Amino acid sequence: MTSAPLSHNLAWFRSSYSTEQGGNCVEVAATPTAIHVRDSKVPHGPRLTLSPGAWSAFTAFARTAA
Template identity: 75%
Template structure:
């Protein structure tokens, strides 16, 4: 990832730490990482795969 990404946590995530993920959206990919290990691995998904995932967990 050569370009700087803007990472976001859910508005449901508190400031106490815990098990959170951060997401950075890009027109061709959605990047997901552990908020506690920001220099660690990043999972990259297509926008369609991310949409299907978030749709499934919302139900």
Template identity: 65%
Template structure:
């Protein structure tokens, strides 16, 4: 899949203070995650179910 064609957005779990942000792009069969500072770097790709399970377990203070 060509991830450059995806609509990337800043995760709602990222802070507004800059520096430590992740971007997310969804596709019917997968969720893609990347570092906003290195958009041409590595991309983590997981199934929609895995992403949902991850978010269910994330806690933000």
């Protein structure tokens, strides 16, 4: 297991479908070796760290399931 960079060193972004009114959003930050995912309502809370391959498989599945 590798240690993840601190949240303040990552460039987090939300989907363009998210609004400023809040709601249920996730934020994503990509590095060359990992994709980090967190709850936008709890930015300093836990986060999920995935390999780029796992993230790619997840997003491909999400596109077909929508």
